[in-house]
Amino acid sequence: MKRTAILFDMDGLMVDTEPLARRSWEYVVAAHDAVVSDDLYGRMVGLRTSESARLLHAELALLLPVEELIARKTAAFLVALEEGVPVMPGLWALLDRVEALGLRWAVATSTPRELAESVLGKLGLVGRYGALAAGDEVAHGKPAPDLFLLAAERLGVAPANCLALEDSGPGCAAAVAAGARVIVVPTETTRHANFSGAYRRYPSLAEVAVDLEALL
Known part of the structure; x- marks a missing residue:
């Protein structure tokens, strides 16, 4: 698939x-x-x-x-x-690759919608993503699958047809439960988290960008 x-x-x-x-x-x-x-x-x-x-x-x-x-x-x-929003290494390369391949993408975040829109707006991403599902829009947060299910629904794509990118244990569990193929990119804080069910683990988004076609 x-x-x-x-x-x-x-x-x-x-x-x-x-x-x-x-x-x-x-x-x-x-x-x-x-x-x-x-x-x-x-x-x-x-x-x-x-x-x-x-x-x-x-x-x-x-x-x-x-x-x-x-x-x-x-x-x-x-x-x-207000001091600025620092992006994770490889983000821009990955987003460019996603769009070059004609893939639609959405954001599934535990953050409330008002704050999520503020962050994404400061990055100039409004209009680039196809959908946003925020933590205050679902009945159950991660590790429940609700956020990923809502994001996929708003994109009009079945969860099984989605690649989900996560950095946390609860997020990984949520995406797995939703039925997506999960790629984890842990941070220093989450590197020892439980990533059961993840398809692959990467050190940064830059490496995900390089392998993206194969991961699909």
């Missing part, structure tokens, strides 16, 4: 926003004399903002309501984005 579309995760895969997200969470909880450990943040990667907030709230026994925690983190993250 030939894959005809690509489903991209965003944070940690297309853009190096995980450090910005972590600093935003740390800024918020620091006001309550709490810290975000490496282990705790590692468990947050790939989750929706609401789920990350609930995890932080429980683990750090914060008195701040979850909704307020989300609002403050979102505000801090938007301020951080």
Whole structure:
């Protein structure tokens, strides 16, 4: 079966926003004399903002309501984005290759739609992707398959006809459950994650671009 579309995760895969997200969470909880450990943040990667907030709230026994925690983190993250959005190595080469092959592509991100559109807009990608599925648009976040199923549906392509690119364990599990062929490109934070079911693992998007036709 030939894959005809690509489903991209965003944070940690297309853009190096995980450090910005972590600093935003740390800024918020620091006001309550709490810290975000490496282990705790590692468990947050790939989750929706609401789920990350609930995890932080429980683990750090914060008195701040979850909704307020989300609002403050979102505000801090938007301020951080004003400094620019760093892209992951090989992103532009891969997107050019995807489009040269006539493949449609979508973004399936745990990030809320407002923030996702802000990030993609700053990269000048609005109009290039065929669809966007965001974390606040589905009933269940990763590792449930909902985001990838929605992204494929909005592209008008069956999930089995999609190649999904992920950097996190929950994201990999979600894409596998959706029925896509999954390629993982781990970050330093996620390199020890469980990538069961992944078709292949790469060190960067640049290598994915080189092998793209074979991966389809």
